[in-house]
Amino acid sequence: MKQRVPLTLAAVTAALAAVTGLATLIAPAADGAPAAASGKAAARMPVERSLLVCPAPSTSDIAETVYTSITPGAAAAGGKGTARLLGATKEAKPVLELKEPGKPVGAKASGAEAPALTGTADGFLAPGWTAQQTTVVSVGRARGLLGTSCTVPATDFWFPAVSTAKGREDYVHLTNPDDNAAVVDIKLFGPDGAVKAEAGTSENIRIDPKSSKAISLASLAPGAQLADLTAHVTTRAGRVGATVQVGEEGVGSDWLPASVDPTGTLVMPGIPADATDVRLVVFAPGEEDADLRIRLAGASGSISPAGNEEIHVKAGMTASVDLKDVTRGEPGSLVLSPSEGKQTVPVVAALRVVRGSGAKQDLGFIQAAAPVGKRATVADNRTDDNATVLSLTATGADAKVKVTASPGTEGGDPAGQEVTVKAGTTQKVTLAPAGGKGSYALTVETVSGGPVYASRTLTVPRDGTPMFTVQTASDDHATVSVPKATQDLSVLTD
Numbered sequence: 001m002k003q004r005v006p007l008t009l010a011a012v013t014a015a016l017a018a019v020t021g022l023a024t025l026i027a028p029a030a031d032g033a034p035a036a037a038s039g040k041a042a043a044r045m046p047v048e049r050s051l052l053v054c055p056a057p058s059t060s061d062i063a064e065t066v067y068t069s070i071t072p073g074a075a076a077a078g079g080k081g082t083a084r085l086l087g088a089t090k091e092a093k094p095v096l097e098l099k100e101p102g103k104p105v106g107a108k109a110s111g112a113e114a115p116a117l118t119g120t121a122d123g124f125l126a127p128g129w130t131a132q133q134t135t136v137v138s139v140g141r142a143r144g145l146l147g148t149s150c151t152v153p154a155t156d157f158w159f160p161a162v163s164t165a166k167g168r169e170d171y172v173h174l175t176n177p178d179d180n181a182a183v184v185d186i187k188l189f190g191p192d193g194a195v196k197a198e199a200g201t202s203e204n205i206r207i208d209p210k211s212s213k214a215i216s217l218a219s220l221a222p223g224a225q226l227a228d229l230t231a232h233v234t235t236r237a238g239r240v241g242a243t244v245q246v247g248e249e250g251v252g253s254d255w256l257p258a259s260v261d262p263t264g265t266l267v268m269p270g271i272p273a274d275a276t277d278v279r280l281v282v283f284a285p286g287e288e289d290a291d292l293r294i295r296l297a298g299a300s301g302s303i304s305p306a307g308n309e310e311i312h313v314k315a316g317m318t319a320s321v322d323l324k325d326v327t328r329g330e331p332g333s334l335v336l337s338p339s340e341g342k343q344t345v346p347v348v349a350a351l352r353v354v355r356g357s358g359a360k361q362d363l364g365f366i367q368a369a370a371p372v373g374k375r376a377t378v379a380d381n382r383t384d385d386n387a388t389v390l391s392l393t394a395t396g397a398d399a400k401v402k403v404t405a406s407p408g409t410e411g412g413d414p415a416g417q418e419v420t421v422k423a424g425t426t427q428k429v430t431l432a433p434a435g436g437k438g439s440y441a442l443t444v445e446t447v448s449g450g451p452v453y454a455s456r457t458l459t460v461p462r463d464g465t466p467m468f469t470v471q472t473a474s475d476d477h478a479t480v481s482v483p484k485a486t487q488d489l490s491v492l493t494d
Helices: 009-020
Strands: 003-007 043-046 049-054 064-070 081-087 094-098 105-110 117-123 130-137 144-149 156-162 168-176 182-190 205-207 211-216 229-237 241-248 252-256 266-271 275-283 290-297 310-313 318-324 332-338 348-357 360-367 375-382 388-394 399-407 415-421 426-429 439-449 452-459 468-473 479-482 489-493
Touching (some): 064 081, 064 439, 130 375, 144 241, 144 452, 168 205, 241 360, 360 468, 375 452, 375 468, 388 399, 439 452
Parallel strands (some): 144 468
Antiparallel strands (some): 003 489, 043 479, 064 130, 168 211, 168 241, 182 205, 241 252, 399 415
């Protein structure tokens, strides 16, 4: 006997959202036009499941790692849900569990045994779920403050600003959260184009189910000591989380996240005010050269760095320019756009940033980021003096945003502030929970205008070294577009 079970389009979309964390589905209207075109307005519905991946934090025995997780309070109106991070192994053990929205939770790990993590959030904890991994290594070759936001697994990643130069150790960390093996290719591009890889090293790299692997970029092309490269990571099968860990002798270490997908205008938000050395690395992946205007958006407006107003990027090649201490005392954001009269050519980009001098230096990276959109959150901010600085940049038009500081497990009251960001400027915000201690989360919501780009700089000084890390904050994709169904979709079950 067969039973007819109605299956609405909303249910289909919810199922897709449960698998991917985000789905946009347009149903055909009766005349074959999209639903939106026929007057069937799409509704925005919360996602029902989110998936995040975090790399293994460090190989140092003296590393101290903090994990922080939050779902913004506005994401839920009740119901049931779970959110937890697990060790990325088949015998996964819980590391961090979130039980309510609007309140960050944290966990700590010590030494080199902390594994890569995978995690899921379901139900009312899924929309906007964010996790942060922050590691301090006080001494040694890998010393530094390493921070990264745990990411959504994907199939395509661009990493400008990697290197195989002497004194650099760059590793691509690949984590497979799924039950089937993933197969990965890694290609390197330098100032003269594609870098020839050692046979059998850069293609068909197998990442076993529920496991992670770190690949040395230097091992892919032995002898090719190049200071400025772009790595392109793609999957032939499956999906992975991918992030690059960088260590530079005498300077420091940090994570280098993937750039936003290739596009014609890029924003790298939140260069620290006291940056002593800023290097821009750009790659043009298509068949056309790119001519780009370089602008620094500061507190009062945008300027072109003297002597570095533009950069020419040949197709298929990596270009770079040393901007030195470009911010000169106030936080700023770098904006790349087509030069006057030149065509728009998609590119990817990132910044290598150094603070301090001599033996007291530390290293960080700022990748080209996507806008805040409706809402974005960054966790593990600190209440110490000047430890946390939020940078907000508006492009195209003035914008107004709402910033909320959510206290963690050590108490405090939420704090909120509305900020107007003039077009072409970067505004610095220092906001913390009232009476709060310990770590907290910052959420940025676009109220009007835009687009707005955001990043958080976290500073943890050690022995006179300004150890720091910068994390960009982009749209958390908490909702999915669900158009009205124009027909009944059903399935037959036994």
